[in-house]
Amino acid sequence: xxxxxxxxxxxxxxxxxxxxxxxxxxxxxxxxxxxxxxxxxxxxxxxxxxxxxxxxxxxxxxxxxxxxxxxxxxxxxxxxxxxxxxxxxxxxxxxxxxxxxxxxxxxxxx
Amino acid sequence: xxxxxxxxxxxxxxxxxxxxxxxxxxxxxxxxxxxxxxxxxxxxxxxxxxxxxxxxxxxxxxxxxxxxxxxxxxxxxxxxxxxxxxxxxxxxxxxxxxxxxxxxxxxxxxx
Numbered sequence: 001x002x003x004x005x006x007x008x009x010x011x012x013x014x015x016x017x018x019x020x021x022x023x024x025x026x027x028x029x030x031x032x033x034x035x036x037x038x039x040x041x042x043x044x045x046x047x048x049x050x051x052x053x054x055x056x057x058x059x060x061x062x063x064x065x066x067x068x069x070x071x072x073x074x075x076x077x078x079x080x081x082x083x084x085x086x087x088x089x090x091x092x093x094x095x096x097x098x099x100x101x102x103x104x105x106x107x108x109x110x
Numbered sequence: 111x112x113x114x115x116x117x118x119x120x121x122x123x124x125x126x127x128x129x130x131x132x133x134x135x136x137x138x139x140x141x142x143x144x145x146x147x148x149x150x151x152x153x154x155x156x157x158x159x160x161x162x163x164x165x166x167x168x169x170x171x172x173x174x175x176x177x178x179x180x181x182x183x184x185x186x187x188x189x190x191x192x193x194x195x196x197x198x199x200x201x202x203x204x205x206x207x208x209x210x211x212x213x214x215x216x217x218x219x220x221x
Contacts, residue, residue, distance in 0.1 A: 103152035
């Protein structure tokens, strides 16, 4: 079975402070990890995926297979980063169900 | 091109009535998911389709909930004898190369 854990329901940080949204997973196969974001009154959308190794809107996430983690980081939070963030997992081989974590609401305080 | 669409965008119904929610995925996407998002809560997985078959229905909360997908395209989620606790936003997503594309959701209110 695959499981994604996001331990924080709410994370409040001040503008300009570093951000780390935690994600841990449990999966015996070859995982593919994602972060999705939902801004207020917008659709849920992909932020980044580990295979692309990109930095999107200043966010990065590194897959750590030893610690089974995929934490989302940004060095300096901006007010526009306030949103709901979901970590998700599937099998890298495709044709497998995607499992989402319960989400973390990021609140950036001006 | 067009993204995932859902209809209706809003649905208000009376307790005990049946409702049908529709999802039009992106053309060519073989996987389709239904989720529920209650106020202040995260995503709750309901059901997953691969083509027309549903390998995983484990998230359907009760036998009042059912879903089907025809022609590998449009999907409908049916809730029979709606209850107030069914009030939520119902999201649909279709998937390509493991990336999920979400629709705008249907906000269901059961009075």
